[in-house]
Amino acid sequence: MAYLVLDQLTKRFGTWTAVDHVSLTVEKGELVSLLGPSGCGKTTTLQMIAGFLDADGGRVTLDGQDLLAKKPNERGLGIVFQSYALFPHMTAAENVGFGLEMRKVGRADRDRMVADALKLVGLEQYGDRHPRRMSGGQQQRVALARALVIKPSLLLLDEPLSNLDAKMREEMQIELRRIQRTVGTTMILVTHDQSEAMALSDRVVVLNKGRIQQVATPQEAYDRPANAFVANFLGRTNLLPGMVGSGAAGTVITIADSVWPVSQPVPPGPGALAVRPEKVGFVGEGGLGGTVLARVFQGTQWLFEIETAAGRMMVIRQHDGSPLPAERDRVMVGWRADDMAVMPADPEAASAAREAA
Amino acid sequence: MAYLVLDQLTKRFGTWTAVDHVSLTVEKGELVSLLGPSGCGKTTTLQMIAGFLDADGGRVTLDGQDLLAKKPNERGLGIVFQSYALFPHMTAAENVGFGLEMRKVGRADRDRMVADALKLVGLEQYGDRHPRRMSGGQQQRVALARALVIKPSLLLLDEPLSNLDAKMREEMQIELRRIQRTVGTTMILVTHDQSEAMALSDRVVVLNKGRIQQVATPQEAYDRPANAFVANFLGRTNLLPGMVGSGAAGTVITIADSVWPVSQPVPPGPGALAVRPEKVGFVGEGGLGGTVLARVFQGTQWLFEIETAAGRMMVIRQHDGSPLPAERDRVMVGWRADDMAVMPADPEAASAAREAA
Amino acid sequence: QEKTLYVAAYGGSFEQTMRKEIIPAFEKANGVKVEYVAGNSTDNLAKLQAQKGNQQIDVVILDDGPMYQAVALNFCADLEKAPVYDQLYDLAKMPSGKAINFGAVGTGILYNKAYFDENKIPAPTSWKDIEDPRFKKKLAIPPINNSYGLHALVMMARLNGGGETNIDPGFKEFKDKINPNVLAYEPSPGKMTELFQSNQAVIAVWGSGRAKALADTGFPATFVYPKEGGIVLGSAACQIAGSKNAAEAQKFIQHMLGAEAQTALAVSAGFGPVNKTVELPVEKQAGIPYGPEQVGKLLVVDWDTINKNREVWNKRWTREIER
Amino acid sequence: MVPYLLSAPGLALFAVLLLVPLVMTFLLSLNSFSFYGGIENVWQLGNYADIVADDYFHEVFLRTFRIAAVVTILCAVFGAPEAYILRRMKSPWRGLCLLIVLGPLLISVVSRTLGWALLFGSTGLVNQGLMALGLIATPIEFMYTETGVVIALTHVLVPFMVLSVWASLQRLDPQVENAALSLGAGPLTVMRRVVLPQIVPGILSGSIIVFALAASAFATPAIIGGRRLKVAATLAYDEFLNTLNWPLGATVAVLLLIANVVIIVGCNRLVERRYKQVFE
């Protein structure tokens, strides 16, 4: 049986529907990420699960029990708040120890567990400091330690790592994964960092304007997005207009002067080709011609913007030392037929895609 | 002449030195990022430039004028605060309009500029809302709009995009770049997101424990880190212990059973080889043998953890559809001699590297 | 620019009478405006002391006891001669010649007739009746900084073989016999009224004028002079030394002594007249010490002795009785 | 420099209008008094010696501070939760209830105490009600007792506590309470461990106001307590107004002032130190 079930959960602020009939089942020990643009209702959803906002409709059950009927303090779940919500009058250690105290953990055990938790987030030397005297990232780590130390069976994380540097974030990600595996904690993670979501989650939930767009494993959602919004939201996508027709080798799509074989069944006529920038490479011939408008270094990758006859395209290449074109170079780009998706030129989908951008 | 000059800037909190003799020159129109682990003094540095914290030592000049002598409100710079610091009693539009009002911009112009700024951050419909009723990302965008709308000549950005999703973040990055180019705004950006820093910055400043470690262009810092801390902090690095010796073709380093030519002058004896995970590829032969422990999907990339005879290694490969090994596969990894750095096995550097991890 | 004359005097029923019946006539006749400063004797005396050297009050009206003190403290100026003084009984004159008694009331016992009838208690006839255990926590007496309370103390001393010069028996009586009955030592006439109206107190030592005012509201309260005798309480006025309106102040005092004002005070406030020319119809005389014979039946206390010892008595009172 | 400039108007005002009169009062307390002689301009400490030596004064001062302390505690215990409850109420009700809480302040202490006197008397509504309910056989004595004074003073002063706690509650971030709930703290614990420490400045302000007003209250103890239940203010009042022994009254006042200052400043220090992080 599913561990956590959201059933048609709805929340309105005045006339604004922030969360709109959201249904979701989460298995025990699963880590599910909520993804979606800013303001799409992620925090609101978590706040309802936690009991800080009253739902305007729908049900939530945890382990078969009606959660909405319980008081927030009896739900026994751990939360990391987007705004940290640290107790300003307590030191870091007191903040972390608070939940243990509520659980009547003895002094000695508590001190040990608090020390461990602070160590975990790299703040062993900051136990005595008050939140106001800590940096943003330090505060966030205290919030994380406070939620982790009580080893809740359900953990709600609202952008818990947003103020941490890559190193620290990665460590924390590994830590979360470890806890999930060893303790079997069920986690719901809200994050704006897609690689984080991709790396950590068993499944991702993509939300837009309070509605669920897709629930799937990260790779599935990435590779087979349910709609243009998801395609666009999860990583960048090149959408190229073209014309679907029949060639010698079956269905093909013509983009400017290049022709690509299509394996899916698509009706002939105006269509669009979607291909992810990292699936596009620089080829010697047989591709789409263009000029490099800009190249941007992104650490492990380079991002290219290419002006082609079919419009602008983005190309991502790994920074692995292989020779790459420079700005203003003339290039030829190509991709494997398997990596592209072709869809009819649907005005609605196109507009949705624009909106999500 | 340099536009902004920090000269031996220092700040102590009690006995704790948060910023330690930081010197830096920034040219007009440049975008410089401050990078460093959480708590390293980034916010503190910005706060001193802005005038909210009194420096305990050092000088700051802007355009040749002593900045520390000026009152904060006369410094004319724009700031996005890590904690947003929105005026809770004003609506989003009032927040954004405040700076214009201070500059005595007429009502009509002001309304137009506020509307434009809100549009820029995608909040055109939220002008009337109070911060308490907005999502985290929305608040952050209000903070950004508030700082941008006054078109300051110096803009201090303290993790301005940390709560935005990738799409929105990218748009904002492009917007910041555009403003920098067209308006000529000088920007100092604090970010924990390295790809953001890499993508946006003309130069990056890497800080650790209040001290500057390196000032360089992003690629320089990435490819030629000044020390192990920087190497480790900017993206992941594989550090492999080995033995430097002389072979037929000159100096070589032996890692487990594989041998690599060394072009730098390194004394023979125990040494270490550093190579970035994305520079490592799977090769047919002539590499280092190992087993895939884990592979993690990260959106545009896959991260592999490989157990080799010389220790664990990380390998990043682009998710471009080419065939990749599965978990528990036996593989052979290799890299180009140009992409590796060899250093003597220095206990201090090693410990520094460990610390930064 | 009309002159303003400040008159400090008692509040309550007395104030109403002054405002309605005595002041308007004076204002009209003399073209001055009168401002009435309400307050009990000790309050007003304190005000005089505070404003010493820069007095704002022109005329003050005090109980006779405090008036002796005011005179002794040099707050009062000499009274100017005027024909009206010749119409007064002798008992109106105060020895110093700086103040004049313009009326008298008597101290006696007030009781709730309805309560007494209901509980078949006979009306009180003696000062000692307030010691009756049936009145446990039902007796109210003003404290000794109030003239009524002081009278009660002196009376108890006298009944037990002492007097002004030997006050000990009085204290002893209060401490042993009266204290258990006392609900409150209540100086405020307003509060005293309220204690009666809410039936918390059914018997009290109080003044005839106040009793009359209470009875006039329709409340079934009856006032008696005990058989050992009631005590006369004079009410005196003086012109404040250094008053900027000395002439008007003198005129005001004279006005108060006039037949018209005296009649009004008697009828509305229950003050026994001091002007020989005043004739009250018999039905209006009830409850008023009227004329020298009636006033003469009332006992007098020796203020000189009292005032000399007052400080010591006050101290004893607060420590032994009001504790 | 800035802080001095900011406090300058107040300092000037106080120097002229408060210090001068108080110094005059202190000087007065050194004078002597006799009934017929009035105040004499001699300089001596006799009044202080009298008070220190006399256990009558000790009793009065002790009673004063006992009442003030109990009233302060009661106000804090009832006023602070009430402010918290008010803050959690929904919009139209909150305004209304706030009005009910603040409204009484606008009605003269005299009238309010009169109301209590009406309720309290042996024949008052409270006793009649309790007797009708069979809870008590003989009337409870409220009038002229410390209990009555404490109840009436609490009534008079508790709105000050509510108001002052209310002001400091405005700064609280509701998410912080949510955080505590999520960690398993019950509503009471949240209040005690999370809300309370953060509103300490408000409670402290309220307590100082309440304690000071209770310790120097005059009208209520005078009306409910009567003359036998003297407190320092009524004692001073008596000396000033009845015996006219101003030097002694001034001495009582100066001592009350000193005791007040010592107690309040002491508690203030203690609390501020204990909760110093919320006062930063």
Add this chain to the structure above:
Amino acid sequence: MNRNGPVALIFHVLFLGFLLAPILIVCAVAFTSEGYLSLPTNGLSLRWFRAIGDNPEFIRAFKDSLLLGAVSSTLAILVAVPAALAIARHQFFGREAIQALFLSPLMVPHIVLGIAFLRFFTMIGLGGTFVGLVLSHVIIILPFALRLILAASTGMDRAVENAASSLGASSWTCFRRVTLPLILPGVASGWVLAFINSFDEVTMTVFIASPETTTLPVRLFLYIQDNIDPLVAAVSAALIFVTVAAMLVLDRVYGLERLLVGKGRD
């Protein structure tokens, strides 16, 4: 925001009951037809309300009280706000002493202040004047204003003010546009509290009020010294009605909540 639990509501109702009890009884008594204080058992009557009309000095005193309260609490706020900011924001030599000084009128029994002011004002020729009343009231109500403003401004998020000054707001503008609105609940409560205290002060004012300029509570106090009759209750009741009406109007026009809670909050 969550609602209150049943226990809290019961507490709340009892609390309001406690607050209202004596006031309601005073109001009830005001309608008695008897000549003395009693519950209106023999039918309601407005005679005591009509009696207020015969005592115009109550109405005059009421007006004086209003004016005095408004003027003195406004002055007190003007002095208290900068002082509170100095104390809350800065560490400086003498801070504690200054704070203690500003709070000291709280600790001086009002009776003492009454005598002290009376002697002082008499000496400098302000005795019995409105100016004297205002000045003395400013002194005694300042601690209330100061305390509440202090409570509101300690621990306020400085970053918000920093944001304002980074946008070019001068100290004054920053204060007016950001700090003040944020501490406004404190300032407003402070003003209200100051007003109330001024409006309600008897003990001290008894001494310095002159017959021409006297306050309503002083009038009432002096009145009940000598007569406790339902007129006092009627005046009190009338005062209660006026207060409630004023509050309701204020609520309609400006919003009590907005005043006491501040804008943009839940």
